[in-house]
Amino acid sequence: MADGMDALGGVTVVEFGGYAAGPAIGKYLANFGARVIHVESQTRPDGFRLQYPPYPSDRVGVNRSGCFAIFNDSKFGVTLNLKNPAGVALACRLVEKAQIVIENMRPGVIDRLGLGYDRLRRVNPSLVMLSTSNLGQTGRYATHPGFGSQLSSLCGFTHLTGTTDGPPQLLYGPYIDFVAVVFGGAAVLAALDRQRRTNQGAFIDLSQYETGLQFLGGTVLDHAVNGGVEQRCGNHDTLAIPHGCYRVRDERWCVISCWDDAEWGRFCDAVSRPDWQTDQRFGTASQRRRHESDLNDAIAAQVLGEDGTVLMLRLQRAGVHAAVVNSIADLFSDPQLAARNIWQEQVHPEIGRHHYRMVAYQLHDSPGRVRSPAPCLGQHNDHIFRDWLGVSTQELKQAEAAEAFS
Amino acid sequence: MLLAPYRVLDLTGPLGFMAGRVLADLGADVVKIEPPGGDPARRTPPTVETAVGPQSVFWLTGNANKKSVVIDVSQARGQALFRRLAAKADFVLESYAPGTLEKWGLGYVDLSRFNPGLIMVSVTPFGQDGPYRDFRASDLEIMALSGAMSLAGEADGEPMRVSVPQSPMFAGLEAAMGALSALAARAVTGRGQHVDVSAQVAVMAAVSHAPAFWDLNRENPGRAGTFVTGRTLTGARMRALWPCRDGWINFIVYGGAAGRETNRQLVSWMHEAGMAPESLLRMDWENFQVPPLTQDDVDRLERPIGEFLATLTKREFYDGVTSRGMLGYPVSTVADLLADPQLQARDFWRKISLDTEREGTVPGGFAIVDGERLAVRRAPRVGEHHEVTVEED
Numbered sequence: 001m002a003d004g005m006d007a008l009g010g011v012t013v014v015e016f017g018g019y020a021a022g023p024a025i026g027k028y029l030a031n032f033g034a035r036v037i038h039v040e041s042q043t044r045p046d047g048f049r050l051q052y053p054p055y056p057s058d059r060v061g062v063n064r065s066g067c068f069a070i071f072n073d074s075k076f077g078v079t080l081n082l083k084n085p086a087g088v089a090l091a092c093r094l095v096e097k098a099q100i101v102i103e104n105m106r107p108g109v110i111d112r113l114g115l116g117y118d119r120l121r122r123v124n125p126s127l128v129m130l131s132t133s134n135l136g137q138t139g140r141y142a143t144h145p146g147f148g149s150q151l152s153s154l155c156g157f158t159h160l161t162g163t164t165d166g167p168p169q170l171l172y173g174p175y176i177d178f179v180a181v182v183f184g185g186a187a188v189l190a191a192l193d194r195q196r197r198t199n200q201g202a203f204i205d206l207s208q209y210e211t212g213l214q215f216l217g218g219t220v221l222d223h224a225v226n227g228g229v230e231q232r233c234g235n236h237d238t239l240a241i242p243h244g245c246y247r248v249r250d251e252r253w254c255v256i257s258c259w260d261d262a263e264w265g266r267f268c269d270a271v272s273r274p275d276w277q278t279d280q281r282f283g284t285a286s287q288r289r290r291h292e293s294d295l296n297d298a299i300a301a302q303v304l305g306e307d308g309t310v311l312m313l314r315l316q317r318a319g320v321h322a323a324v325v326n327s328i329a330d331l332f333s334d335p336q337l338a339a340r341n342i343w344q345e346q347v348h349p350e351i352g353r354h355h356y357r358m359v360a361y362q363l364h365d366s367p368g369r370v371r372s373p374a375p376c377l378g379q380h381n382d383h384i385f386r387d388w389l390g391v392s393t394q395e396l397k398q399a400e401a402a403e404a405f406s
Numbered sequence: 407m408l409l410a411p412y413r414v415l416d417l418t419g420p421l422g423f424m425a426g427r428v429l430a431d432l433g434a435d436v437v438k439i440e441p442p443g444g445d446p447a448r449r450t451p452p453t454v455e456t457a458v459g460p461q462s463v464f465w466l467t468g469n470a471n472k473k474s475v476v477i478d479v480s481q482a483r484g485q486a487l488f489r490r491l492a493a494k495a496d497f498v499l500e501s502y503a504p505g506t507l508e509k510w511g512l513g514y515v516d517l518s519r520f521n522p523g524l525i526m527v528s529v530t531p532f533g534q535d536g537p538y539r540d541f542r543a544s545d546l547e548i549m550a551l552s553g554a555m556s557l558a559g560e561a562d563g564e565p566m567r568v569s570v571p572q573s574p575m576f577a578g579l580e581a582a583m584g585a586l587s588a589l590a591a592r593a594v595t596g597r598g599q600h601v602d603v604s605a606q607v608a609v610m611a612a613v614s615h616a617p618a619f620w621d622l623n624r625e626n627p628g629r630a631g632t633f634v635t636g637r638t639l640t641g642a643r644m645r646a647l648w649p650c651r652d653g654w655i656n657f658i659v660y661g662g663a664a665g666r667e668t669n670r671q672l673v674s675w676m677h678e679a680g681m682a683p684e685s686l687l688r689m690d691w692e693n694f695q696v697p698p699l700t701q702d703d704v705d706r707l708e709r710p711i712g713e714f715l716a717t718l719t720k721r722e723f724y725d726g727v728t729s730r731g732m733l734g735y736p737v738s739t740v741a742d743l744l745a746d747p748q749l750q751a752r753d754f755w756r757k758i759s760l761d762t763e764r765e766g767t768v769p770g771g772f773a774i775v776d777g778e779r780l781a782v783r784r785a786p787r788v789g790e791h792h793e794v795t796v797e798e799d
Binding site for chain 2: 005006007008009010011020024028032047048051052053054055056057058060066067069070071135136137138139140141142144145146147149150151152153154155156157158159160161162163166167168169170171172173174175178179181182183184185186187189190191192193194196197202203204205206207209210211213214215216217218219220221222223224225226229230231232233234235236237238239240243244245246247253254255257259316319320321322323324325326327328329330331332334335336337339340342351354355357358359360361362363364365366368
C-alpha cells in the first residue's frame with residue numbers, strides 16, 4: 001500500500017447536532033481521511049461554542065472555544081438554517097453525496113426538520129445513518145432531554161466510583177458520551193463496509209445509556225446471579241495486593257500493584273524494604289489482605305519522599321506494576337504520548353497555536369493524523385456548497401436571499 | 407448482519423476482549439483461540455457457577471457471541487495450525503506484550519506473507535513502540551497514566567479509578583474502530599495492515615475537554631469529588647451529586663435553553679411541595695447564565711435545592727425529571743438499572759444460559775440496527791467449536 005493513503009479517503013460524513021456524542025465520532029473518521037461536514041446554524045451554533053470554557057484568556061467567542069475545538073478538528077464547518085426549507089434542501093443535497101449521516105438531536109427533532117431517515121433514504125437509498133441519543137429513539141422516556149455528565153450517573157458509573165464508605169464520585173465531563181462514541185464509530189464503520197459490498201443502507205439507533213451498560217456487563221451479571229449489592233471500592237482490587245495510589249513528592253501520586261508474592265518480593269527489594277517479605281503482616285498475599293490498611297500506610301510512608309517518575313521507572317525496571325498519576329498538564333510532557341505523536345499542533349485563526357489529540361489506534365500503512373484546526377462557524381460554506389457540491393453561483397445567491405445559511 | 411463475511415481470530419487477553427466482542431456483535435465470525443485447559447482469565451473473580459464450573463463474569467460478558475477453539479500457540483504444532491487458520495482469516499486480534507508473537511513466528515510480517523489481506527490488531531497498554539512499551543500495566547496503571555484518575559476522587563484525597571476496570575473497554579472499542587478503518591483501506595488496496603492500539607490513549611477520550619484548559623490557559627483541571635468544575639469563569643464549583651432519601655441524585659444547575667427550563671420546572675416542583683423560597687421564585691431564569699456566577703451566587707442558589715432533593719427517593723426524582731422534562735438523573739445501583747422502565751420498554755436486558763436450569767442477566771446488544779437489536783449469544787465453553795472451525799479449513 002502506498003504510504004500516506006487515507007483509510008477513509010472518499011468517504012463523506014454529514015453531522016447534524018452538537019456537543020460531544022455525535023461530533024466526537026466524526027473526529028475519529030476525519031483523522032483517517034473522511035470528509036466530515038459539521039452542520040450548524042448562525043442562530044444555533046454547536047452548544048460547546050458558547051456555553052463551555054475554556055476560552056483563550058477567558059474571552060468568550062463563537063470561534064474561541066477550546067471545548068468545541070477538541071471534538072471537531074480535521075472537519076469542514078458549514079451553516080444551514082434547518083428550520084428553513086431552503087436550508088433543508090441544501091442539507092439533502094449534502095446527504096445525497098454522503099455515505100454517512102450522524103445526528104445526536106433529541107429523538108423526533110430530526111424528523112420534524114424533514115431530515116429523518118425515512119426522508120433521507122429516499123434522497124440516498126444506501127445511506128448509513130446513526131442517531132445517537134441519551135436513552136434511544138424509542139421507549140417511554142425517549143424524548144427526555146439529558147447530558148452525559150448526568151447520564152453517567154443513571155448508568156451506574158458514579159455509584160461505582162469512590163470509597164466504599166464515602167459518597168459516589170462524579171466522573172469528569174460527559175463520560176458516557178465517550179463510551180457511546182466508540183460504539184457508534186464501530187457501528188458506522190461496519191455499516192459502511194456493508195454499504196460498499198451490497199449498496200444497502202442502515203439505520204442505527206444508539207442509546208448512550210445502553211452503550212454505557214456494556215462497560216458494566218460483568219457487574220450486572222454478578223449482581224443478577226450472585227445477588228448482594230455491588231460496591232464502589234476505591235482503588236482496591238480483589239486479586240492484586242497491594243493495589244493502591246500513594247502520595248509522592250511535590251503533590252504527585254503514584255499507583256503500585258503486585259499480582260503475586262514474587263512481584264511483592266521484587267517491590268520490597270526495589271524500595272529497600274526486604275524485611276517486609278518476612279513481616280508476619282505482609283509476607284503472603286493473604287496476610288497482606290488481612291492487614292491491607294497497615295500495608296497501605298506502610299507503603300505510603302515509604303514512598304512519600306520519592307520523586308514519582310523516578311519511583312515508577314525504578315519499580316518498572318524491577319518488574320513491578322507502577323505508574324505516576326498523570327495530571328492533565330502532565331499529559332503534555334508524557335514521553336510515551338510524545339513518542340506516539342498524540343498531541344498535534346495546529347494554528348487556529350482565532351484560538352491561535354494549540355493542540356489536538358490523536359486517537360488511540362494507528363494504522364501502519366495509512367496513518368491517521370490531525371489535518372486541520374476545528375472550523376470557525378460557517379467557515380467552509382463556499383468550499384463545500386460551491387466547490388465540492390457544485391451549487392451554481394445563482395443558486396447560492398437565491399439560497400442566501402432565502403436565509404438558508406443563517 | 408453487517409460484518410457477516412468476515413472471520414476474526416481472537417488471541418486477546420482481558421485488555422482486548424471487547425475488540426472481538428464488538429466485531430462479533432456486528433456479525434463477524436469471531437473465534438477465540440484458547441490454550442489447552444482454557445483461557446486462565448476464565449477464572450478471574452468474581453465468578454458465577456455454570457455447567458462447566460465457576461466462570462469469570464468478565465470473561466462471560468467479554469466473550470459472548472464468540473466461538474472457541476483450543477490451540478497452543480506457544481508450541482510449534484499450535485503455531486502451524488494457527489498459521490493455517492490465519493491464512494484464511496480477515497483479522498487477527500492480539501494483546502500479548504510487544505514482540506511476543508514475532509518470537510513465535512506469528513507476527514504481522516510472518517502471517518501477511520501467506521495472506522496479504524490480513525488485518526492484525528495489537529492492543530497493549532501503551533502501544534508497540536515508545537519508552538513505556540514494555541511497562542507492566544494493569545487497569546490501575548493505565549488509568550493513572552491516561553490522566554483519568556487525576557480527575558476522579560475528592561479534591562484533597564487520592565486519585566481514583568472506577569471500581570470496575572474501564573481501560574479494557576475503551577481500548578477494545580478503539581481497537582474495533584481501528585480494525586474496521588483498516589478494512590475500509592483494504593477495500594481499496596486489497597492489502598491488510600498492522601493496527602497498533604494504545605489503551606492509555608483510548609482512556610484519554612474520557613478526560614474530555616480537560617486538556618484544552620491546560621493547552622489554552624495553563625489551567626490544570628483537578629478532581630472535585632461530588633462537584634463539577636470548569637463551568638464558571640470565576641472558578642466557582644457547582645454541586646452535582648446530592649444525598650436523597652435512599653441514595654444519591656445527580657442534579658446540576660445549568661444555563662442554556664434546557665437548563666433554564668429545568669430550573670423553572672424545579673422551582674415549580676419545589677413550590678408544589680412548599681419548599682421554594684422567595685429568592686428562587688423571583689429568579690430571572692430567562693437571563694440566567696452559569697459562566698459569570700461566583701461561589702456565593704452558587705451557594706445561595708443551591709442550598710434550598712439541596713434541602714428539597716433530600717426529601718425525594720431516587721425513583722421519585724427519576725419520575726419527576728422525566729415527566730417534567732428536566733435535566734438530571736438518579737445515581738443508579740445495578741438493582742435500579744434492572745428495574746428501569748426505559749430499558750424495559752426497549753426490551754434491553756437479555757438472559758444467557760449458565761447451565762441447564764439457570765440463566766443470568768446481561769446487557770442486550772449495544773445498538774438497534776434496521777429495527778433489530780444486535781443479538782447476544784452466551785460465551786463459548788473451552789474448545790466448543792474446535793471441530794467445526796479447525797476441521798473445515
